Amino acid sequence: MNPDLFEPYDRLIEITVDGTVRNVPANNTLLRCLQYLSLESISYGDFCWNGDCLNCRVRVKAGGKEKDVIACIVKPEEGTEILSVSDEIRLEL
Ligand code: FES
Numbered sequence: 001m002n003p004d005l006f007e008p009y010d011r012l013i014e015i016t017v018d019g020t021v022r023n024v025p026a027n028n029t030l031l032r033c034l035q036y037l038s039l040e041s042i043s044y045g046d047f048c049w050n051g052d053c054l055n056c057r058v059r060v061k062a063g064g065k066e067k068d069v070i071a072c073i074v075k076p077e078e079g080t081e082i083l084s085v086s087d088e089i090r091l092e093l
Pocket of ligand 1: 055
């Protein structure tokens with residue numbers, strides 16, 4: 001895996017994707033975390049990576065609250081649960 005893709009991180013955090021707890025790099029946006037889990041499909045997906053296209057919308061539950069977030073902007077916290085993802089996000093887990 002190309003380490004240059006990711007912001008420096010000193011640990012992995014747990015998020016839930018598709019009902020399964022997965023370890024992803026801390027200090028990275030949610031889209032980077034999904035790329036970490038599904039490198040090919042996210043790398044070659046239709047994403048601007050800068051908040052413009054909105055193709056990376058994800059519904060999450062964090063801190064007891066559900067909300068829609070832009071995955072290329074928001075960094076997940078420990079325990080974040082991904083409830084649904086946009087059609088453009090195809091995960092090969
Ligand atoms: S990838 Fe375009 S807004 Fe997130």
